[in-house]
Amino acid sequence: MPISRALPSWATGLIGVIVVVALWWVSALTIFQNAGSVPGGAIPTPADVVAQFTGDGIGFYWPHIVMTLNEAAIGFLWGNGLALLLAGLVLIVPRIEKIALQVAVITYCVPIVAIGPIAYTVIGPPRGEPSGTAIFLAALSVFFTTVVGSLVGLKAADQASLDLVTVYGGTKFTQLRKVRIIAGMPSVLNALQIAAPAALLGAILGEYFGGAERGLGVAMLVAGNAANVERVWSLALVAGLLAGLGYLLFALVSRFATPWTTGRSSS
Template sequence: MTTIDLRAPSPSSPGAPTGDPVADEQRSWFGEVFRFRKAWIPSLVGIAVLLVVWQVVGLTIFSKSRTVPPPTHILSTMKEDGWEFYWANIQVTLKVAAKGWFYGNVAAIVTAIAFIQVPFVERILMQVAVASYCLPTVAIGGVLILALPTGDQPKIVLAALSCFFTTLVGMHVGLKSVDRSSLDLVRAYGGGTWTQLMKVRLRSCLPSLFAGLRIAAPAAMLGTIIGEWLGSENGLGVAMVNSQQALLIERTWGIALTITLLSAAAYGVTALVAKLLTPWAPKVGR
């Protein structure tokens, strides 16, 4: 008696292969695009609802105090301030944040590799890394301003410290979470720990590393802004402090919105690079 598998897709179903490689590739691409758009629908709806509630609350509850202006007033003030005002400060902040992000992540990657290759180092320096993460950024910033020469060095160090620990954890977890059989295979062919690192660990750790880098991008922006608050001549943090002191509420909100969008953009760019470089990584939310 013939048994029919009712779970198998019929040739006419959307997910069934057609036998034509070109057609199957096109259908797969359209499926990826559809899933991408579908995943963004809840986020877009949530943002739209937030903006509507924000607008209503700003026009009603906070209409007299003006401490929470509606989005339309903020956008109007940003338009009046002009692109030149924001771009001049954005350039300064992004330059420092990029340098801090680079130096902090390079230090984290090198430290994570040292932890794997020399376990004795991990037992000593991991506690130092945890302590550096627990220290208040404002307190460190005050010390750095006194200890380092004037200029961007204190802000760069703050940005680097802000992203160091998250990248270190991501890289370290990725280097340790490898397929043991692959390590045994390299060892069986005479490879040592450095061969295992180059052939197996570095490739396997990329998804976990990029997970840390995604968090490190906005963290570097936060460290830069705090450094500008503590002492600087220009930048988005300085512009925000000046607008606060001048009671320019809409401008203050506009600068805060700009910082938020820049942090989100940095997160998104890092996620896009991770998707392009690690297509084998498991997809989240599918």
């Protein structure tokens, strides 16, 4: 029996983390020790990053975390809300499917780093907090994934069930409410699971352009300008941890909201 099958999933995940940290440590002490123009190398060791985080304290990171999460959450709601609305509209009015997919593909193909300055010019500097540009880029980052995932899921409904609703006089909207939403829930939740880290990334990138005063993106930019490599890495790891928690949250929601996908009882 392969070792990966003999071990529980949490153990294989822990082994993966240990391997990554070990490779990071070795690279920081050897390959990248004298790389870049920063004293001590371009990549600090995990111990240096932990020491930086401990020295700064949670009081330094917390205001930036709260601001970025706020921007990511608002963008997540707007982007996914519009995506779900568009996917539902496509099923009610099938003729607009090609147009909807074209719009979704355009939002996906336009690089965020290219549209960020344009968004900042149109939206303007933030009047207080949060940053409108960060919210816009967070919403843009999740739109395509949720549109496509929702359409795939909503179209996966059993045709016999759809025909039964029609026989009893139901409309396409009734099919959507009674059949398609239930059938499409696993795909929709999977799309939202991917969208959660994407929204955080969009918000952080938006803070680079949006002239925000707080946020993980702003803090990383300031630390980079000050050549504080350890702080840049600690902020990046905090952002990665938050993205992972968002992904895990929707994975748990999907597991308990759609137990039939894993063969478990809802009880």
